[in-house]
Amino acid sequence: MYSFDYHRPRSVDDAVRQLGGEAKLLAGGQTFIPTLKQRLAQPDKIVDLGGIAELSGIKVEGDAVVIGAMTRHGAVAASAEVAKAIPALAKLAGGIGDPQVRNMGTLGGSVANNDPAADYPAALLGLGASVETNKRTVAADDFFTGMFETALGEDEIITRVRFPVPQAAGYAKFANPASRYALVGVFVARTPGGVRVAVTGAGPGVFRIGAMETALAGNFSAGAIDGVSVSADGLNSDMHGSAEYRAHLVTVMAKRAIAAAGG
Template identity: 70%
Template sequence: MYEFEYHRPKSVADAVSLLGDKSDPKVLSGGMTLIPTLKQRLAAPSDLVDLGAIADLKGISVSGNTVKIGAMTTHATVAASAEVAKAIPALAKLAGGIGDPHVRHRGTIGGSISNNDPSADYPAALVGLGATVHTNTRDIAADDFFVGMFTTALEPGEIVTAISFPVPEKAGYAKFPNPASRYAVVGVFVAKTAGGVRVAVTGAGPCVFRASAMEAALASNFSADAVANVKIAADELNNDLHASREYRAHLVTVMAKRAIASAA
Protein backbone atom coordinates (compact mmCIF):
# COMPACT_ATOMS: atom_id res chain seq x y z
CA MET A 1 0.00 0.00 0.00
CA TYR A 2 0.96 3.63 -0.36
CA GLU A 3 1.48 5.70 2.77
CA PHE A 4 -1.62 7.44 4.17
CA GLU A 5 -2.92 8.91 7.41
CA TYR A 6 -5.58 6.94 9.28
CA HIS A 7 -8.42 8.67 11.16
CA ARG A 8 -11.23 7.20 13.27
CA PRO A 9 -13.71 10.01 14.06
CA LYS A 10 -16.42 9.59 16.69
CA SER A 11 -19.11 11.65 14.94
CA VAL A 12 -20.40 12.42 11.46
CA ALA A 13 -19.48 16.08 11.95
CA ASP A 14 -15.86 15.13 12.70
CA ALA A 15 -15.75 12.85 9.66
CA VAL A 16 -17.10 15.58 7.39
CA SER A 17 -14.56 18.02 8.80
CA LEU A 18 -11.70 15.64 8.06
CA LEU A 19 -12.93 15.10 4.51
CA GLY A 20 -12.91 18.84 3.97
CA ASP A 21 -9.46 19.40 5.45
CA LYS A 22 -7.42 16.71 3.72
CA SER A 23 -6.03 16.80 0.18
CA ASP A 24 -7.33 13.46 -1.15
CA PRO A 25 -9.24 11.56 1.55
CA LYS A 26 -11.27 8.36 1.21
CA VAL A 27 -14.10 7.17 3.43
CA LEU A 28 -13.67 3.67 4.89
CA SER A 29 -16.85 1.86 5.91
CA GLY A 30 -16.64 -1.93 5.53
CA GLY A 31 -13.54 -1.81 3.36
CA MET A 32 -14.57 -4.77 1.21
CA THR A 33 -13.67 -2.91 -1.99
CA LEU A 34 -11.37 -0.13 -0.79
CA ILE A 35 -8.84 -2.30 1.06
CA PRO A 36 -8.21 -4.67 -1.90
CA THR A 37 -7.97 -1.59 -4.11
CA LEU A 38 -5.30 -0.14 -1.83
CA LYS A 39 -3.42 -3.44 -1.75
CA GLN A 40 -3.34 -3.51 -5.53
CA ARG A 41 -2.06 0.09 -5.55
CA LEU A 42 -5.00 1.21 -7.63
CA ALA A 43 -5.76 4.03 -5.19
CA ALA A 44 -3.44 6.31 -3.24
CA PRO A 45 -5.51 8.48 -0.87
CA SER A 46 -3.79 10.94 1.41
CA ASP A 47 -6.05 9.95 4.31
CA LEU A 48 -8.49 7.20 5.31
CA VAL A 49 -11.49 8.31 7.36
CA ASP A 50 -12.85 5.20 9.10
CA LEU A 51 -16.54 5.50 10.06
CA GLY A 52 -16.50 2.38 12.24
CA ALA A 53 -16.53 4.23 15.56
CA ILE A 54 -19.60 6.37 14.81
CA ALA A 55 -22.38 4.68 16.77
CA ASP A 56 -25.10 6.87 15.26
CA LEU A 57 -24.53 5.23 11.88
CA LYS A 58 -25.39 1.73 13.10
CA GLY A 59 -28.69 0.04 13.82
CA ILE A 60 -32.12 -0.87 12.48
CA SER A 61 -35.49 0.64 13.40
CA VAL A 62 -39.03 0.06 12.21
CA SER A 63 -41.58 2.83 12.52
CA GLY A 64 -45.01 2.42 10.94
CA ASN A 65 -44.43 1.31 7.36
CA THR A 66 -40.76 2.28 7.19
CA VAL A 67 -37.62 0.28 7.90
CA LYS A 68 -34.60 2.51 8.55
CA ILE A 69 -31.10 1.06 8.47
CA GLY A 70 -27.97 2.92 9.53
CA ALA A 71 -25.25 3.18 6.91
CA MET A 72 -22.67 1.29 8.99
CA THR A 73 -24.97 -1.65 9.66
CA THR A 74 -23.40 -4.85 8.37
CA HIS A 75 -24.99 -7.23 5.90
CA ALA A 76 -25.00 -9.96 8.56
CA THR A 77 -26.94 -7.73 10.94
CA VAL A 78 -29.58 -7.01 8.30
CA ALA A 79 -29.83 -10.69 7.39
CA ALA A 80 -30.27 -11.73 11.03
CA SER A 81 -32.72 -8.96 11.98
CA ALA A 82 -36.12 -10.27 13.06
CA GLU A 83 -37.56 -6.81 12.40
CA VAL A 84 -36.34 -6.77 8.80
CA ALA A 85 -37.44 -10.37 8.25
CA LYS A 86 -40.94 -9.53 9.45
CA ALA A 87 -41.34 -6.25 7.55
CA ILE A 88 -39.42 -6.98 4.32
CA PRO A 89 -38.39 -10.65 4.13
CA ALA A 90 -36.87 -10.17 0.67
CA LEU A 91 -34.43 -7.59 2.05
CA ALA A 92 -33.23 -9.96 4.78
CA LYS A 93 -32.84 -12.73 2.19
CA LEU A 94 -30.87 -10.43 -0.12
CA ALA A 95 -28.46 -9.44 2.68
CA GLY A 96 -27.94 -13.07 3.63
CA GLY A 97 -26.83 -13.91 0.10
CA ILE A 98 -24.10 -11.27 -0.16
CA GLY A 99 -20.57 -12.66 -0.44
CA ASP A 100 -19.41 -15.07 2.27
CA PRO A 101 -19.62 -14.85 6.10
CA HIS A 102 -16.46 -12.73 6.28
CA VAL A 103 -17.85 -10.20 3.82
CA ARG A 104 -21.26 -10.16 5.50
CA HIS A 105 -19.77 -9.46 8.93
CA ARG A 106 -17.53 -6.62 7.69
CA GLY A 107 -19.33 -5.12 4.71
CA THR A 108 -21.91 -2.40 5.32
CA ILE A 109 -25.01 -1.26 3.48
CA GLY A 110 -23.75 2.32 3.27
CA GLY A 111 -20.42 1.26 1.86
CA SER A 112 -22.06 -1.01 -0.69
CA ILE A 113 -24.40 1.58 -2.14
CA SER A 114 -21.78 4.35 -2.06
CA ASN A 115 -19.38 2.17 -4.04
CA ASN A 116 -22.20 1.22 -6.46
CA ASP A 117 -20.55 -1.83 -7.97
CA PRO A 118 -22.65 -2.78 -11.03
CA SER A 119 -23.05 -6.32 -9.63
CA ALA A 120 -23.90 -5.40 -6.03
CA ASP A 121 -27.17 -6.62 -4.52
CA TYR A 122 -28.30 -3.67 -2.40
CA PRO A 123 -28.86 -1.22 -5.29
CA ALA A 124 -31.59 -3.53 -6.59
CA ALA A 125 -33.31 -3.47 -3.20
CA LEU A 126 -33.14 0.31 -2.92
CA VAL A 127 -34.50 0.95 -6.39
CA GLY A 128 -36.95 -1.94 -6.23
CA LEU A 129 -38.49 -0.68 -3.00
CA GLY A 130 -38.29 3.03 -3.81
CA ALA A 131 -36.00 3.69 -0.85
CA THR A 132 -34.60 7.02 0.32
CA VAL A 133 -30.89 7.57 0.99
CA HIS A 134 -30.18 9.94 3.88
CA THR A 135 -26.87 11.82 3.98
CA ASN A 136 -25.39 14.41 6.30
CA THR A 137 -26.89 17.15 4.11
CA ARG A 138 -30.01 15.84 2.31
CA ASP A 139 -32.34 13.02 1.32
CA ILE A 140 -31.96 11.37 -2.10
CA ALA A 141 -34.49 9.10 -3.80
CA ALA A 142 -32.94 5.77 -4.81
CA ASP A 143 -33.99 6.37 -8.42
CA ASP A 144 -31.74 9.46 -8.41
CA PHE A 145 -28.91 8.09 -6.26
CA PHE A 146 -27.36 5.54 -8.64
CA VAL A 147 -25.94 7.46 -11.59
CA GLY A 148 -23.62 5.04 -13.41
CA MET A 149 -20.90 2.44 -12.97
CA PHE A 150 -19.26 3.08 -9.58
CA THR A 151 -20.90 6.51 -9.62
CA THR A 152 -23.56 7.98 -7.36
CA ALA A 153 -25.16 11.36 -6.70
CA LEU A 154 -22.97 11.90 -3.62
CA GLU A 155 -21.04 15.16 -3.59
CA PRO A 156 -17.47 15.50 -2.22
CA GLY A 157 -17.60 15.42 1.57
CA GLU A 158 -21.13 13.97 1.62
CA ILE A 159 -21.64 10.84 3.72
CA VAL A 160 -24.52 8.35 3.67
CA THR A 161 -26.00 8.13 7.16
CA ALA A 162 -29.00 5.82 6.70
CA ILE A 163 -31.44 4.30 4.23
CA SER A 164 -35.23 4.25 4.65
CA PHE A 165 -37.23 1.46 3.00
CA PRO A 166 -41.02 1.67 2.66
CA VAL A 167 -42.63 -1.66 3.58
CA PRO A 168 -44.15 -3.19 0.40
CA GLU A 169 -47.26 -5.30 0.06
CA LYS A 170 -44.99 -8.08 -1.18
CA ALA A 171 -41.46 -8.35 -2.55
CA GLY A 172 -38.97 -10.91 -3.79
CA TYR A 173 -35.34 -11.07 -4.88
CA ALA A 174 -33.53 -13.66 -6.98
CA LYS A 175 -30.03 -13.64 -8.41
CA PHE A 176 -27.74 -15.78 -10.52
CA PRO A 177 -24.54 -15.54 -8.46
CA ASN A 178 -20.97 -15.69 -9.63
CA PRO A 179 -19.79 -18.96 -8.05
CA ALA A 180 -16.58 -17.41 -6.73
CA SER A 181 -17.53 -13.93 -5.51
CA ARG A 182 -21.30 -14.38 -5.02
CA TYR A 183 -21.77 -11.09 -6.83
CA ALA A 184 -24.88 -11.00 -8.99
CA VAL A 185 -24.25 -11.92 -12.62
CA VAL A 186 -27.90 -10.85 -12.76
CA GLY A 187 -30.18 -10.05 -9.84
CA VAL A 188 -33.81 -8.91 -9.95
CA PHE A 189 -35.79 -7.33 -7.11
CA VAL A 190 -39.56 -7.18 -7.60
CA ALA A 191 -41.91 -5.30 -5.28
CA LYS A 192 -45.61 -4.56 -5.18
CA THR A 193 -45.86 -1.23 -3.38
CA ALA A 194 -48.53 1.33 -2.60
CA GLY A 195 -47.28 3.32 -5.59
CA GLY A 196 -47.31 0.40 -8.02
CA VAL A 197 -45.06 -2.43 -9.10
CA ARG A 198 -41.29 -1.88 -9.28
CA VAL A 199 -38.72 -4.15 -10.91
CA ALA A 200 -35.04 -3.37 -10.41
CA VAL A 201 -32.18 -5.20 -12.15
CA THR A 202 -28.58 -5.38 -10.97
CA GLY A 203 -25.55 -7.11 -12.49
CA ALA A 204 -26.90 -7.01 -16.02
CA GLY A 205 -25.90 -3.45 -16.93
CA PRO A 206 -23.34 -0.81 -15.96
CA CYS A 207 -25.72 0.37 -13.23
CA VAL A 208 -28.92 -0.82 -11.58
CA PHE A 209 -31.98 -0.08 -13.73
CA ARG A 210 -35.74 -0.52 -13.73
CA ALA A 211 -37.42 -2.93 -16.15
CA SER A 212 -40.38 -0.79 -17.17
CA ALA A 213 -41.90 -3.38 -19.53
CA MET A 214 -42.02 -5.91 -16.71
CA GLU A 215 -43.52 -3.36 -14.36
CA ALA A 216 -46.29 -2.67 -16.85
CA ALA A 217 -46.98 -6.39 -17.31
CA LEU A 218 -47.10 -7.02 -13.56
CA ALA A 219 -49.36 -4.07 -12.84
CA SER A 220 -52.43 -6.00 -13.98
CA ASN A 221 -51.22 -9.54 -13.27
CA PHE A 222 -48.63 -10.02 -10.51
CA SER A 223 -47.46 -13.47 -11.55
CA ALA A 224 -44.42 -15.08 -13.12
CA ASP A 225 -46.45 -15.83 -16.24
CA ALA A 226 -46.95 -12.10 -16.84
CA VAL A 227 -43.23 -11.54 -17.53
CA ALA A 228 -42.45 -14.87 -19.19
CA ASN A 229 -42.50 -13.33 -22.67
CA VAL A 230 -41.07 -9.91 -21.79
CA LYS A 231 -37.76 -9.54 -23.60
CA ILE A 232 -34.94 -7.33 -22.33
CA ALA A 233 -32.82 -5.57 -24.95
CA ALA A 234 -29.22 -6.82 -24.77
CA ASP A 235 -27.56 -3.91 -26.57
CA GLU A 236 -26.38 -1.97 -23.51
CA LEU A 237 -25.89 -4.86 -21.08
CA ASN A 238 -22.56 -6.01 -19.68
CA ASN A 239 -20.51 -8.42 -21.78
CA ASP A 240 -17.58 -10.16 -20.05
CA LEU A 241 -15.98 -13.52 -19.30
CA HIS A 242 -18.76 -14.35 -16.83
CA ALA A 243 -21.68 -13.93 -19.23
CA SER A 244 -22.48 -12.45 -22.62
CA ARG A 245 -24.94 -9.58 -22.87
CA GLU A 246 -27.42 -11.91 -24.59
CA TYR A 247 -27.21 -14.43 -21.77
CA ARG A 248 -27.68 -11.67 -19.21
CA ALA A 249 -30.80 -10.48 -21.06
CA HIS A 250 -32.16 -14.03 -20.83
CA LEU A 251 -31.27 -14.24 -17.13
CA VAL A 252 -33.22 -11.06 -16.33
CA THR A 253 -36.45 -12.79 -17.30
CA VAL A 254 -35.51 -16.01 -15.49
CA MET A 255 -34.56 -14.18 -12.27
CA ALA A 256 -37.64 -11.95 -12.48
CA LYS A 257 -39.89 -15.01 -12.60
CA ARG A 258 -38.10 -16.49 -9.58
CA ALA A 259 -38.33 -13.22 -7.67
CA ILE A 260 -42.07 -12.97 -8.35
CA ALA A 261 -42.57 -16.57 -7.22
CA SER A 262 -40.62 -15.78 -4.05
CA ALA A 263 -42.75 -12.72 -3.40
CA ALA A 264 -45.94 -14.71 -3.82
Protein backbone atom coordinates in the same frame (compact mmCIF):
# COMPACT_ATOMS: atom_id res chain seq x y z
CA MET B 1 -0.57 -0.12 0.07
CA TYR B 2 0.67 3.42 0.08
CA SER B 3 0.99 5.38 3.29
CA PHE B 4 -1.89 7.56 4.45
CA ASP B 5 -3.13 9.38 7.52
CA TYR B 6 -5.77 7.52 9.46
CA HIS B 7 -8.66 9.12 11.33
CA ARG B 8 -11.41 7.45 13.31
CA PRO B 9 -13.96 10.12 14.17
CA ARG B 10 -16.72 9.63 16.74
CA SER B 11 -19.47 11.58 14.99
CA VAL B 12 -20.68 12.30 11.50
CA ASP B 13 -19.82 15.97 11.95
CA ASP B 14 -16.25 15.07 12.91
CA ALA B 15 -16.05 12.82 9.88
CA VAL B 16 -17.25 15.55 7.54
CA ARG B 17 -14.63 17.91 8.92
CA GLN B 18 -11.91 15.44 7.88
CA LEU B 19 -13.04 15.31 4.28
CA GLY B 20 -11.47 17.25 1.43
CA GLY B 21 -8.42 16.77 -0.74
CA GLU B 22 -7.70 13.12 -1.42
CA ALA B 23 -9.44 11.88 1.74
CA LYS B 24 -11.49 8.71 1.44
CA LEU B 25 -14.13 7.21 3.67
CA LEU B 26 -13.67 3.69 4.97
CA ALA B 27 -16.84 1.78 5.80
CA GLY B 28 -16.61 -2.02 5.83
CA GLY B 29 -13.62 -1.97 3.49
CA GLN B 30 -14.62 -5.02 1.49
CA THR B 31 -13.84 -3.31 -1.80
CA PHE B 32 -11.66 -0.50 -0.55
CA ILE B 33 -9.05 -2.47 1.40
CA PRO B 34 -8.25 -4.81 -1.53
CA THR B 35 -8.03 -1.73 -3.75
CA LEU B 36 -5.54 -0.17 -1.37
CA LYS B 37 -3.54 -3.37 -1.05
CA GLN B 38 -3.17 -3.52 -4.80
CA ARG B 39 -2.02 0.10 -4.86
CA LEU B 40 -4.93 1.02 -7.11
CA ALA B 41 -5.83 3.98 -4.91
CA GLN B 42 -3.60 6.51 -3.20
CA PRO B 43 -5.63 8.52 -0.68
CA ASP B 44 -3.65 10.82 1.60
CA LYS B 45 -6.18 10.36 4.37
CA ILE B 46 -8.58 7.63 5.38
CA VAL B 47 -11.57 8.46 7.55
CA ASP B 48 -12.80 5.30 9.22
CA LEU B 49 -16.52 5.46 9.94
CA GLY B 50 -16.35 2.38 12.19
CA GLY B 51 -16.26 4.44 15.38
CA ILE B 52 -19.52 6.35 14.80
CA ALA B 53 -22.19 4.59 16.80
CA GLU B 54 -25.05 6.68 15.39
CA LEU B 55 -24.49 5.18 11.92
CA SER B 56 -25.40 1.65 12.94
CA GLY B 57 -28.74 0.13 13.73
CA ILE B 58 -32.05 -1.08 12.37
CA LYS B 59 -35.39 0.53 13.22
CA VAL B 60 -38.92 0.21 11.99
CA GLU B 61 -40.36 3.70 11.70
CA GLY B 62 -43.99 3.67 10.66
CA ASP B 63 -44.22 2.06 7.26
CA ALA B 64 -40.48 1.96 6.65
CA VAL B 65 -37.43 0.04 7.77
CA VAL B 66 -34.59 2.45 8.44
CA ILE B 67 -31.09 1.01 8.45
CA GLY B 68 -27.97 2.87 9.48
CA ALA B 69 -25.25 3.17 6.87
CA MET B 70 -22.65 1.29 8.91
CA THR B 71 -24.96 -1.64 9.62
CA ARG B 72 -23.24 -4.86 8.53
CA HIS B 73 -24.86 -7.17 5.99
CA GLY B 74 -24.85 -9.92 8.60
CA ALA B 75 -26.89 -7.77 10.99
CA VAL B 76 -29.51 -7.05 8.32
CA ALA B 77 -29.65 -10.74 7.40
CA ALA B 78 -30.14 -11.73 11.04
CA SER B 79 -32.58 -8.96 11.97
CA ALA B 80 -35.99 -10.15 13.12
CA GLU B 81 -37.48 -6.73 12.27
CA VAL B 82 -36.21 -6.85 8.72
CA ALA B 83 -37.27 -10.48 8.32
CA LYS B 84 -40.76 -9.54 9.44
CA ALA B 85 -41.17 -6.32 7.48
CA ILE B 86 -39.22 -7.02 4.28
CA PRO B 87 -38.09 -10.65 4.21
CA ALA B 88 -36.67 -10.23 0.70
CA LEU B 89 -34.24 -7.63 2.05
CA ALA B 90 -33.02 -9.96 4.79
CA LYS B 91 -32.58 -12.70 2.23
CA LEU B 92 -30.66 -10.40 -0.08
CA ALA B 93 -28.30 -9.33 2.72
CA GLY B 94 -27.75 -12.96 3.71
CA GLY B 95 -26.66 -13.81 0.18
CA ILE B 96 -23.95 -11.18 -0.17
CA GLY B 97 -20.43 -12.59 -0.43
CA ASP B 98 -19.50 -14.99 2.33
CA PRO B 99 -19.72 -14.83 6.14
CA GLN B 100 -16.49 -12.82 6.39
CA VAL B 101 -17.79 -10.23 3.92
CA ARG B 102 -21.17 -10.09 5.63
CA ASN B 103 -19.55 -9.53 9.01
CA MET B 104 -17.56 -6.55 7.72
CA GLY B 105 -19.39 -5.14 4.72
CA THR B 106 -21.91 -2.36 5.28
CA LEU B 107 -25.06 -1.12 3.64
CA GLY B 108 -23.70 2.40 3.21
CA GLY B 109 -20.40 1.19 1.81
CA SER B 110 -22.14 -0.98 -0.77
CA VAL B 111 -24.56 1.75 -1.79
CA ALA B 112 -21.87 4.44 -2.03
CA ASN B 113 -19.59 2.17 -4.06
CA ASN B 114 -22.44 1.30 -6.46
CA ASP B 115 -20.70 -1.72 -7.94
CA PRO B 116 -22.77 -2.65 -10.98
CA ALA B 117 -22.97 -6.24 -9.70
CA ALA B 118 -23.69 -5.50 -6.05
CA ASP B 119 -26.95 -6.69 -4.48
CA TYR B 120 -28.04 -3.74 -2.36
CA PRO B 121 -28.61 -1.25 -5.20
CA ALA B 122 -31.29 -3.60 -6.56
CA ALA B 123 -33.07 -3.54 -3.19
CA LEU B 124 -32.92 0.24 -2.95
CA LEU B 125 -34.19 0.76 -6.45
CA GLY B 126 -36.70 -2.07 -6.26
CA LEU B 127 -38.21 -0.87 -3.02
CA GLY B 128 -38.06 2.82 -3.91
CA ALA B 129 -35.85 3.48 -0.92
CA SER B 130 -34.37 6.84 -0.07
CA VAL B 131 -30.79 7.55 0.89
CA GLU B 132 -30.32 9.93 3.77
CA THR B 133 -27.05 11.81 4.03
CA ASN B 134 -25.65 14.41 6.38
CA LYS B 135 -27.11 16.98 4.00
CA ARG B 136 -30.25 15.71 2.32
CA THR B 137 -32.44 12.83 1.29
CA VAL B 138 -32.07 11.37 -2.20
CA ALA B 139 -34.52 8.96 -3.81
CA ALA B 140 -32.94 5.72 -5.05
CA ASP B 141 -34.18 6.58 -8.54
CA ASP B 142 -31.92 9.62 -8.49
CA PHE B 143 -29.07 8.21 -6.45
CA PHE B 144 -27.42 5.62 -8.73
CA THR B 145 -26.04 7.67 -11.59
CA GLY B 146 -23.67 5.30 -13.36
CA MET B 147 -21.06 2.60 -12.97
CA PHE B 148 -19.46 3.15 -9.55
CA GLU B 149 -21.08 6.60 -9.58
CA THR B 150 -23.72 8.10 -7.33
CA ALA B 151 -25.32 11.45 -6.60
CA LEU B 152 -23.14 11.83 -3.49
CA GLY B 153 -21.17 15.05 -3.22
CA GLU B 154 -17.57 15.33 -2.05
CA ASP B 155 -18.46 16.20 1.51
CA GLU B 156 -21.49 14.00 1.80
CA ILE B 157 -21.81 10.92 3.99
CA ILE B 158 -24.65 8.43 3.85
CA THR B 159 -26.22 8.15 7.26
CA ARG B 160 -29.24 5.91 6.77
CA VAL B 161 -31.33 4.24 4.13
CA ARG B 162 -35.11 4.27 4.45
CA PHE B 163 -36.84 1.26 2.89
CA PRO B 164 -40.63 1.60 2.57
CA VAL B 165 -42.30 -1.66 3.53
CA PRO B 166 -43.82 -3.17 0.37
CA GLN B 167 -46.93 -5.30 0.09
CA ALA B 168 -44.71 -8.07 -1.22
CA ALA B 169 -41.17 -8.37 -2.51
CA GLY B 170 -38.77 -10.97 -3.79
CA TYR B 171 -35.12 -11.10 -4.84
CA ALA B 172 -33.57 -13.70 -7.11
CA LYS B 173 -29.86 -13.71 -7.73
CA PHE B 174 -27.87 -15.66 -10.28
CA ALA B 175 -24.40 -15.54 -8.81
CA ASN B 176 -21.17 -15.22 -10.72
CA PRO B 177 -19.57 -18.60 -9.95
CA ALA B 178 -16.21 -16.99 -9.13
CA SER B 179 -16.97 -13.78 -7.26
CA ARG B 180 -20.50 -14.63 -6.14
CA TYR B 181 -21.51 -11.12 -7.07
CA ALA B 182 -24.72 -10.97 -9.10
CA LEU B 183 -24.29 -11.99 -12.71
CA VAL B 184 -27.93 -11.03 -12.74
CA GLY B 185 -30.02 -10.10 -9.72
CA VAL B 186 -33.63 -9.01 -9.93
CA PHE B 187 -35.57 -7.36 -7.11
CA VAL B 188 -39.33 -7.20 -7.56
CA ALA B 189 -41.64 -5.32 -5.20
CA ARG B 190 -45.34 -4.73 -5.13
CA THR B 191 -45.86 -1.35 -3.44
CA PRO B 192 -48.79 0.99 -2.93
CA GLY B 193 -47.29 3.14 -5.68
CA GLY B 194 -47.06 0.26 -8.16
CA VAL B 195 -44.81 -2.65 -9.02
CA ARG B 196 -41.07 -2.01 -9.23
CA VAL B 197 -38.55 -4.28 -10.97
CA ALA B 198 -34.87 -3.51 -10.45
CA VAL B 199 -31.99 -5.35 -12.07
CA THR B 200 -28.37 -5.51 -10.93
CA GLY B 201 -25.38 -7.26 -12.47
CA ALA B 202 -26.71 -7.28 -15.99
CA GLY B 203 -25.84 -3.77 -17.04
CA PRO B 204 -23.36 -1.01 -16.28
CA GLY B 205 -25.49 -0.05 -13.30
CA VAL B 206 -28.71 -0.97 -11.57
CA PHE B 207 -31.81 -0.25 -13.68
CA ARG B 208 -35.57 -0.70 -13.74
CA ILE B 209 -37.59 -2.49 -16.41
CA GLY B 210 -40.69 -0.43 -17.05
CA ALA B 211 -42.30 -2.94 -19.39
CA MET B 212 -42.23 -5.63 -16.70
CA GLU B 213 -43.57 -3.23 -14.11
CA THR B 214 -46.47 -2.36 -16.38
CA ALA B 215 -47.20 -5.99 -17.18
CA LEU B 216 -47.14 -6.90 -13.49
CA ALA B 217 -49.34 -4.00 -12.41
CA GLY B 218 -52.48 -5.74 -13.56
CA ASN B 219 -51.35 -9.32 -13.04
CA PHE B 220 -48.66 -9.96 -10.44
CA SER B 221 -47.58 -13.39 -11.60
CA ALA B 222 -44.56 -14.87 -13.33
CA GLY B 223 -46.60 -15.54 -16.44
CA ALA B 224 -47.40 -11.84 -16.80
CA ILE B 225 -43.89 -11.04 -18.09
CA ASP B 226 -43.84 -13.78 -20.74
CA GLY B 227 -44.50 -11.18 -23.38
CA VAL B 228 -41.81 -8.77 -22.20
CA SER B 229 -38.60 -9.13 -24.13
CA VAL B 230 -35.37 -7.93 -22.55
CA SER B 231 -32.90 -6.51 -25.00
CA ALA B 232 -29.25 -7.45 -24.76
CA ASP B 233 -28.25 -4.02 -26.01
CA GLY B 234 -26.02 -2.25 -23.54
CA LEU B 235 -25.82 -5.20 -21.16
CA ASN B 236 -22.51 -6.47 -19.81
CA SER B 237 -20.60 -9.16 -21.66
CA ASP B 238 -17.61 -10.93 -20.17
CA MET B 239 -16.11 -14.37 -19.66
CA HIS B 240 -18.89 -15.24 -17.22
CA GLY B 241 -21.80 -14.42 -19.46
CA SER B 242 -22.63 -12.74 -22.73
CA ALA B 243 -25.11 -9.88 -22.95
CA GLU B 244 -27.56 -12.25 -24.59
CA TYR B 245 -27.29 -14.74 -21.73
CA ARG B 246 -27.68 -11.98 -19.18
CA ALA B 247 -30.76 -10.67 -20.97
CA HIS B 248 -32.25 -14.17 -20.84
CA LEU B 249 -31.41 -14.48 -17.15
CA VAL B 250 -33.12 -11.19 -16.35
CA THR B 251 -36.43 -12.76 -17.30
CA VAL B 252 -35.69 -16.04 -15.53
CA MET B 253 -34.61 -14.27 -12.34
CA ALA B 254 -37.53 -11.83 -12.53
CA LYS B 255 -39.93 -14.77 -12.63
CA ARG B 256 -38.22 -16.36 -9.65
CA ALA B 257 -38.33 -13.09 -7.77
CA ILE B 258 -42.03 -12.72 -8.54
CA ALA B 259 -42.62 -16.26 -7.31
CA ALA B 260 -40.65 -15.48 -4.15
CA ALA B 261 -42.89 -12.45 -3.66
CA GLY B 262 -45.89 -14.73 -3.75
CA GLY B 263 -46.89 -13.82 -7.29
